[in-house]
Amino acid sequence: MYEFLADYIDWSVTKISNGKKPPEADGFFPMNFMDLRLFANPVKYIRHQRGAKKYLDSIGVVEEIERRSGLIFKSLLIKSISFILAAHKSARSILKRSQPRAVALVCYYHNVNFAYINAAKSLGIPTVDIQHGKQGIYHLMYTHWSQIPEGGYRMLPDFFWNWGENSKINIQKGRNSLDYHQPIALGNHWLINWKKTRDIKPSLTYEKLLDAYSTIVLFSLQQDMENPIPDFVLKVIEETQHSVLWLFRLHPAQKIGNAKVREMLGNLKVNNIEIKESSALPLYQIIEHIDIHLTNWSSVCIEALGFGVKSIIVHANGYDLYEELIKVEQFFFANDSNSLQSAMDKILADTGEVDASTHFLMDMEIIKERTTQLFIHRILSEK
Structure with a gap:
């Protein structure tokens, strides 16, 4: 993905880690590393933790959901909310300093990425989620959004980069609006590149x-x-x-x-x-x-x-x-x-042909045309 878009965009890549810098083999392109413990301000985290607990206690809905589902997730929800809010300032400062034209994320529903999306939205910077796995019909982070608010959700990406038509269709189904959080089939470039180069260790x-x-x-x-x-x-x-x-x-x-x-x-x-x-x-x-x-x-x-x-x-x-x-x-x-x-x-016994055409868009001409439309004519022209 980095190589493919290098002709269009200058990348700045940041990886948040738990105080450990991954080995150089993890990336062939320049990468910035940030300590997770510094990303979310500890003082603000504690303050937001108290606020999140107080708010959830006041509405009582979490206890009702836990009772009906049998799942205990209130403490996890409090931790997630506190982290996202505490990390918002760091994410916003990074984005204001670097002034990116767009923010691309892998697995947008990680708390670090939620903080970046929230910060990007506050600065009017478009966000793109890059598909990392199957986006199936029951994946609630991509489907069954029947109540999208006017203007879209604050912590959902503006665009979804899909491997192929199947994932794109799954995101489109059952939504009350296609104006926000739009899926676009742009290919799986790891698969495309591997079939070309077979970069084997x-x-x-x-x-x-x-x-x-x-x-x-x-x-x-x-x-x-x-x-x-x-x-x-x-x-x-x-x-x-x-x-x-x-x-x-x-x-x-x-x-x-x-x-x-x-x-x-x-x-x-x-x-x-x-x-x-x-x-x-x-x-x-x-x-x-x-x-x-x-x-x-x-x-x-x-x-x-x-x-x-x-x-x-x-x-x-x-x-x-x-x-x-x-x-x-x-x-x-x-x-x-x-x-x-x-x-x-x-x-x-080799019964029948294997058909992956709906799962992976492999036609580079179509991919280049759609990418140009998204990144050049749409995202970059809006900034």
């Missing part, structure tokens, strides 16, 4: 392991699930230990669940499992080598389609999300060892 040990098996399966894990790998999947792993290599990729934001995953896999006492390199290497480098993809409901299943790889969904939530794709056998669903083995056999 060599790993001889890993490649040697892959060559030792005729069938490679990748399981993309969710974040911190109570039961991250269904029992019937573990059963099939044991049954196929001489013919199938199972790669497990931890969710990049997963913390609590890592130990649980390793314990479950360690209890199998088999040799056809790999997790370390599969969690560290670039995702597309892994997908290029696999025959089958498994997941509970991770959007990696959509990205796998871009490489001609079909997925097997092994959780009921995933079935709800991808029911349409399961019906046309772009994906398969399994809820026991027999249905999983059957789905694996079908995929290996």
Whole structure:
């Protein structure tokens, strides 16, 4: 994305971190780092914390929501509100000093990004969310906005940069206005660039392991699930230990669940499992080598389609999300060892073509035209 827009825009990139500067390998372009503890003023945080608690106590709606849903999130809500308000001044100061023509964010619903969007709106700076995963029909940070206020929401981006038409349509559905928070299909440039350059980090040990098996399966894990790998999947792993290599990729934001995953896999006492390199290497480098993809409901299943790889969904939530794709056998669903083995056999038998055209816009001429319209003729001309 940075390279693609370099012809149009001079970038300034900022990453907020917990006091630790990431290794240089994390970015090939100049990047500014800011300590999260300095970004949100601690004194203001405490002041806003008291105010947020007082306000939520006065309206009582949070207790009612907790009672009906069974979810306890009042303390989390207070922390989030306090952080966003305490960080607003820092974000606004940064934007006033740098005077950007636009602010682009990855995953806009992070508290740091909420603070930036809030500050950008107060300064009249357009904001763009860059798609980082599947924006499905049940993703409440992108869909089911039936009460958009006049002028739009203060902490939602003005534009959404989508990989393709499917995500764009999901955002458009069920809204009372298309004047604010507009989705635009502009492509997945990591996928486009990877297919051109195949920027691979060599790993001889890993490649040697892959060559030792005729069938490679990748399981993309969710974040911190109570039961991250269904029992019937573990059963099939044991049954196929001489013919199938199972790669497990931890969710990049997963913390609590890592130990649980390793314990479950360690209890199998088999040799056809790999997790370390599969969690560290670039995702597309892994997908290029696999025959089958498994997941509970991770959007990696959509990205796998871009490489001609079909997925097997092994959780009921995933079935709800991808029911349409399961019906046309772009994906398969399994809820026991027999249905999983059957789905694996079908995929290996190469049943049907893989169609990723609605998920990923790959036509660079269309992408360039739309990007020019958005960034040059619309956003930049308004400043």
